Amino acid sequence: MSNDSWFNSFPEMERSDLRAIRKTLDGAYRDFSREYGDLIESIFDPLLSFLIWFEKLLLSTPWMIVLAVCTGLVYAASRSWKLAVGCFVSLILIGYFGMWEDTMRTLSIITVCTLLSIVLGIPIGIAMARSNKVQSIVTPMLDVMQTMPAFVYLIPVVMLLGIGKIPGLIAVVIYAIPPVIRLTNLGIRLVDKEVLEAATAFGASAKQRLFGVQLPLAMPTIMAGINQTIMMALSMVVIASMIGVKGLGQPVLKSITNQYFTLGLLNGFAIVALAILFDRASQAYAKRTQAHLGDLKHD
Structure with a gap:
């Protein structure tokens, strides 16, 4: 048959x-x-207020100050003048081509999404590392979150909360949070057991072992997870623009629907520039952290 x-x-x-x-x-x-849509939406009101405040802060601050702060942060994270100069030149070009406001909007939502992913993801990763049962429950959920097409996230979120910043933020966080959870779990599990036994022998409590030994030693791996979370959040910008999230994604979406090649290309390059800056700065910071820990071990 x-x-x-x-x-x-x-x-x-x-x-x-x-x-x-x-x-x-x-x-x-x-x-x-x-x-329950209105009730759930009211829960996110403080987050929405913070997002709007941060976006207005970036937009209202003189561009020279934003430029100086961003360049300074990149240098502080990477300790590389080349990367700092690259940040300065990239932001100057973004402003020159008239994409400053959209870039600031994108920067605000990516920053908030990353902070939210870190605040939620690291405790979940710690819980997974401490309990095999929690790991067995959370891992299939992470598999679904990472393999589900990004457009599918938008359906239940839009049905529940409508169109706007918060639905977009939730969709971005769901899409971007798995790496920081997985790599926090992995980093803590890879900490040398002999080091933990030595800490226990010196009378360290479980909390002291976690914050004094496990998290510092796992920090390079956690930073790699944060790096991947930022990259995935940036890749979600265009899709989130479909549900009203303003930023670099909306001109790209407009260029697709109206076949404006140059508009899409320039805004695409702006997204790539942000991604490269975030990526290089976070990687450099992770390497510096790893080298510092290596020096402490040798001492």
Whole structure:
């Protein structure tokens, strides 16, 4: 019997049952959205207020100050004049081509998404490292989050919260948070057991071992996870623009729908410039942290 005939041998009633189940689930989620959507949205009001405040801060601050602060932060993280000069030149070119405001909006939401991912992701990673049971529960969820097409995240979020900054932020965090969780878990599990035994022998408590030994030694791996989270958040910018998130993604989306090649190319290059700056600065900071820990071990 061929596959088609095998499938067609299913009773029509069973297929209609499947359609009924789908309709029931869709209706249940729609009812849930109508009933609790406003309540859930109110929970995110403080986060929305902070995001709006941070965006206004970047937009209202004179560009020279923003330029100096960004260049200074890149140098402080990387200790590389070449990278600092690259940051300075990139931001100057972004302003020259009229993309400053969109870049600041993108920078604000990426910064907030990254901070939120770190605040949520590192404790989850610590819990996974301390409990195999927690790891067995969280790992399949991370697998789904990383393999699910990004557009799929938008469906339940938009149904629940509508269109705006918060739905976009939630979609970006869901897409970008798995690396920091996985690599926090991995980094803590890779800490040498002999070092932990020595800390225990000196009378260190579980909390002291975590904050004094495990997290510092796992920091290079955690920084790699934060780096990947930033990259994934930036890659989600264009998709998030479909649900009202302003920034560099909206001109790219506009260029796709209206076939404006130059507009899409320039804004795409701006996203790439931000990605390279974040990537190089965070990698350099991680290497410096690793080298510092290596020096402490030798001492």
